[in-house]
Amino acid sequence: xxxxxxxxxxxxxxxxxxxxxxxxxxxxxxxxxxxxxxxxxxxxxxxxxxxxxxxxxxxxxxxxxxxxxxxxxxxxxxxxxxxxxxxxxxxxxxxxxxxxxxxxxxxxxxxxxxxxxxxxxxxxxxxxxxxxxxxxxxxxxxxxxxxxxxxxxxxxxxxxxxxxxxxxxxxxxxxxxxxxxxxxxxxxxxxxxxxxxxxxxxxxxxxxxxxxxxxxxxxxxxxxxxxxxxxxxxxxxxxxxxxxxxxxxxxxxxxxxxxxxxxxxxxxxxxxxxxxxxxxxxxxxxxxxxxxxxxxxxxxxxxxxxxxxxxxxxxxxxxxxxxxxxxxxxxxxxxxxxxxxxxxxxxxxxxxxxxxxxxxxxxxxxxxxxxxxxxxxxxxxxxxxxxxxxxxxxxxxxxx
Numbered sequence: 001x002x003x004x005x006x007x008x009x010x011x012x013x014x015x016x017x018x019x020x021x022x023x024x025x026x027x028x029x030x031x032x033x034x035x036x037x038x039x040x041x042x043x044x045x046x047x048x049x050x051x052x053x054x055x056x057x058x059x060x061x062x063x064x065x066x067x068x069x070x071x072x073x074x075x076x077x078x079x080x081x082x083x084x085x086x087x088x089x090x091x092x093x094x095x096x097x098x099x100x101x102x103x104x105x106x107x108x109x110x111x112x113x114x115x116x117x118x119x120x121x122x123x124x125x126x127x128x129x130x131x132x133x134x135x136x137x138x139x140x141x142x143x144x145x146x147x148x149x150x151x152x153x154x155x156x157x158x159x160x161x162x163x164x165x166x167x168x169x170x171x172x173x174x175x176x177x178x179x180x181x182x183x184x185x186x187x188x189x190x191x192x193x194x195x196x197x198x199x200x201x202x203x204x205x206x207x208x209x210x211x212x213x214x215x216x217x218x219x220x221x222x223x224x225x226x227x228x229x230x231x232x233x234x235x236x237x238x239x240x241x242x243x244x245x246x247x248x249x250x251x252x253x254x255x256x257x258x259x260x261x262x263x264x265x266x267x268x269x270x271x272x273x274x275x276x277x278x279x280x281x282x283x284x285x286x287x288x289x290x291x292x293x294x295x296x297x298x299x300x301x302x303x304x305x306x307x308x309x310x311x312x313x314x315x316x317x318x319x320x321x322x323x324x325x326x327x328x329x330x331x332x333x334x335x336x337x338x339x340x341x342x343x344x345x346x347x348x349x350x351x352x353x354x355x356x357x358x359x360x361x362x363x364x365x366x367x368x369x370x371x372x373x374x375x376x377x378x379x380x381x382x383x384x385x386x387x388x389x390x391x392x393x394x395x396x397x398x399x400x
Contacts, residue, residue, distance in 0.1 A: 006103070009099075009103065013096070013099060019092075020092045029078075037065075039060065039061050039064055040060075040064070041057050041060060041061075196309050196330055196354050196358070200307065200308050200309065200332065202305075202307045202308050204304060204305070205236075205308065205311075205345055207234075208238070211238050212381065213234050213235055213236065213237060213238065214234075214235045214237050214244065214248060214378065214379070215232055215233065215234055215235070215347075215378070215379045216232070216233045216235065216247075216248065216251050216344075216376065216377065216378045217230060217231070217232050217233070217376060217377050217378070217379070218230070218231050218233060218260075218373055218376050219373065219374050219375040219376065220353065220357065220371060220372070220373060220374070221371075221372055221374040222360070222369050222370070222371060222372075223264070223369065223370035223371075223372050224369075225369060227374075228350075228353055228356045228357060228371065229349050229350035229352070229353035229356070230349060230350075231346050231348065231349030231350075231353055232346070232347055232348035232349060233312060233344045233345065233346055233347070234344055234345055234347045235247065235248065235343060235344045236304065236342070236343055236344060236345075239301075239303055239304065239343075240300045240301060240303075240304075240341055240342075240343045241300075242297065242300050243300050243314050243322070243341050243343040244343050244344070246290065246297060246314070246322070246324060247312075247314070247324075247326065247343060247344070248378060249290065250277070250279060250288075250324055251376050251377065251378055251388045252389065253388045253389030253391070254290070254291060255291065256291055257391065257392035257393050258279040258280065258288060258391060259279060259376075259388055259389050259390060259391040259392075260276075260277055260279065260373050260376050260388070260391070261373060261374070261376050261389065261390040261391055262372065262373070262374075262390050262391040263276060263277060263278060263279060263282050263372065263373055263391055264276060264282060264370045264371060264372040264373070265367070265371045265372075265373075266278060266282065266283050266284040266367075267284060267365040267366075268357060268358065268360055268362070268365065268366075268367050268371065269361055269365050270358050270359070270361040270362070270363070271330055271331065272329070272330060272333065273328060273329045273330060273333060273336075274327070274328050274330075274357050274358070274361065274371070275325055275327050275328075276325070276326065276328075276371075276373065277315075277324050277325045277326045278323075278324070278325060279324055279391055279393065280393060281395060282395040282398075283395075283396075283398060284325070286323060287321075287323050288323045288324045295321075296321040296322060296323060297321070297322045298320055298321060298322065299314075299316045299320065299322060299341050300341055301341065302337065302338045302339075302341060302342075303342075304342035305334070305337045305342065306329055306332060306333040306334065306336040306337055306340070307332050307334075308332065308345065309329060309332070309354060310328065310329070310345055310346035310354060311328070311329050311342055311344075311345050311346075312326050312328055312342070312343060312344040312345060312346070313326065313327045313329070313336060313340040313341055313342045313343065314326050314327075314340060314341040314343055315327055316339060316340055316341065322341070326343075327340060328346070328354070328357070330354050330357075330358050357371055375387060375388075376388050
């Protein structure tokens with residue numbers, strides 16, 4: 001800044017009107033006038049004597065005059081202390097500091113404009129301490145670079161190509177070749193399927209709130225052939241708990257070796273239903289009795305109807321007994337209502353599973369190829385799948 005302008009600024013700041021005004025004298029505080037204490041006393045009841053009323057009033061006054069052990073009253077407010085004019089010394093000093101900063105800025109701006117630019121390249125003079133700190137900083141940088149190089153080298157040692165090695169490709173080809181030879185040796189089965197109407201809904205099968213239903217899984221294959229599909233079944237254990245318990249025990253496999261795993265669907269009527277679950281003879285003539293019972297179980301109830309494709313029902317014999325056989329219907333079958341116990345339905349699996357099972361059936365209930373339950377299992381309450389035990393009963397020979 002030019003010396004003349006700087007002198008003008010100093011004279012302006014030293015003007016008497018910009019100085020801090022003197023503090024106003026403090027006014028004396030007026031004396032505080034205390035009001036007489038007023039007590040809240042109800043009027044005397046006519047039946048009370050004057051002596052008792054006077055004694056009771058004195059007691060109330062003592063209670064109202066009692067002081068608190070802990071003073072929780074708000075502090076007294078003196079408006080005259082808060083309403084008196086503020087002193088401007090602090091603000092005057094703050095304005096003066098601001099003016100000094102502005103003067104320094106104006107000087108630097110003037111210097112930059114006159115010199116064509118300003119670069120602050122000042123560095124402290126090197127000394128022993130500075131050189132020591134600089135060496136330590138460079139050593140830390142070198143240590144960090146060495147650590148990164150070692151990490152990168154360790155990654156290079158364990159890195160491998162995303163492409164398979166020749167030996168690995170040879171092993172994969174052996175496995176693939178074995179599967180091709182095995183598949184070529186199996187009989188060829190052509191599924192001539194019909195369409196099954198899956199848009200039918202029944203609100204009676206909907207799960208009510210706060211009810212947990214057990215889910216099981218059935219993996220259905222053609223014996224010596226291809227896989228038909230793996231379906232998920234929901235059990236209505238809130239409506240028919242005993243029937244669901246019998247079905248679930250055979251899914252798991254009991255202690256005597258009876259179980260659904262490895263059994264076949266011995267009766268398949270095209271476009272109507274299929275029947276399976278004979279764990280004793282595997283031909284529809286077995287009589288399974290659970291180990292904890294002496295007589296076969298009877299039908300539990302016939303509340304649910306056969307109204308939706310994919311419904312599972314427990315077969316009931318002519319003697320009104322249940323041996324573990326179950327039906328899977330391909331279409332609504334009202335003729336089964338009141339005769340077989342509905343206990344579950346298919347809720348998941350390939351869309352053409354029922355069509356493929358129906359295509360294996362013959363008009364009289366036989367099958368062109370054996371349709372078996374290759375594996376089965378159930379899901380726990382936490383959704384964990386657990387596979388059941390296979391059937392170890394030796395079935396009688398079957399006429400082909």
